[in-house]
Amino acid sequence: MSKFQPQQVKQISYLQDFKCAAASCVDSCCVGWIVGVTQDNKKFYEEQNSEILQYVEPQNDKEFQMLRCDDGSCSQLENNLCSVQKNFGEAYLPDICYTFPRSYKKIAGEVYMAANLACPESLKVALFNNKAGDFSKWNEVEQSRPKAGLYNYTSEKSAILEVDQTLNIFSAIVEMIDDTSCNSDYAMSKLLLLARQMDQKDDFNWLNLKSEIAQISKDKIAKIAAENFAKVTVQNDLFGVLKAIFVLTKIDRPRYNKVVAVIKECVGDYELSEDEFLRNYQMILKSWNNSQNNFDQILKNFIKAKLSYRTFLIGLENKQQNITAFALEYLVVKMALMCFNHKLQREMTAEETIDVIQPLTKRFYGLKNDKLQNFCIDLQWQDCGKLIAVLLNFSQDRKSKFSQLISKISSKFYNK
């Protein structure tokens, strides 16, 4: 019998199709992570079910965790199923297990629920959603217990906003990303400029976000990229993306290693010569541009889902820095998709797409944001113009510096 009272929360619409894959999950959240047990959870076990206490150990002076096996999995995972849930019911799960992959924001007393993309099933329902508005509509659902770790959803600039205003701002951002005249690279660039405006403009018009977005036209983005092409180098910027994959986010897990191996096979790593790298890159770029996959929609959904998880952009302090770190993740995901698309030479299934993206999103989720931000500072990506030039250079814009280099290298190799 649970001591918890049900709670009404507002769930982002795309999550209505989410269902935990439980025993058939390809990358269970019970493996590879510390499963934290809060002081409240421990007290609950002491009062209600001391049997579970034998599986709880101290993590440090203040916190606790579930005992782990040598392979990093939770000691309570049996045949990929949780024995706490099976034997005692979900009321006895530690908060983190009951909550994951959901994330919560509290706005004016109401709880809003989005999802973390480290989970393969939440990633799948987000990336393959094609219902207009599902990233800015909220459905009332009942949760059988309240959550720990609610975000008190305010930042200096957003503290003045009412709940409707906050949600309208997020809807306007979603609309900006969905704009069909811009591909996902432009959408990511617009987001970056919008974040900078939010950070820097004293007279930022929070209540008429569309007027702020109107100032960020596609032409303006293209002009900024053109002005900054000269700052972009393969050595620093494209190799920077590879370094993020091979060094910054590196982790010895089979699913992650598989992604890294395909990237290495298709494009090489950052220790290649520029000529070699560009010769390989030219080939993956050609496959990408001829691809039958709807990658643009997938990448736009990735941006929207990530934003809903990261407190809609509005609630973040240092918005530009945060979006810069997200742009790194976006480019890493895109590089991985480009390589798999090239290797497979056919339309990728939803499962294959998730197998590429999820190990990366899970790894990014596990990294501290300041580590990601410092990596971006080393690449000089805090220069928003330069990062926009990188984003537009990465694949689509045939007039770009990378593309010029690529065509130079390819004519050297193919016109012999």
Ligand code: SF4
């Ligand atoms: S990662 Fe997601 S689908 Fe897999 S077990 Fe955890 S919540 Fe369920």
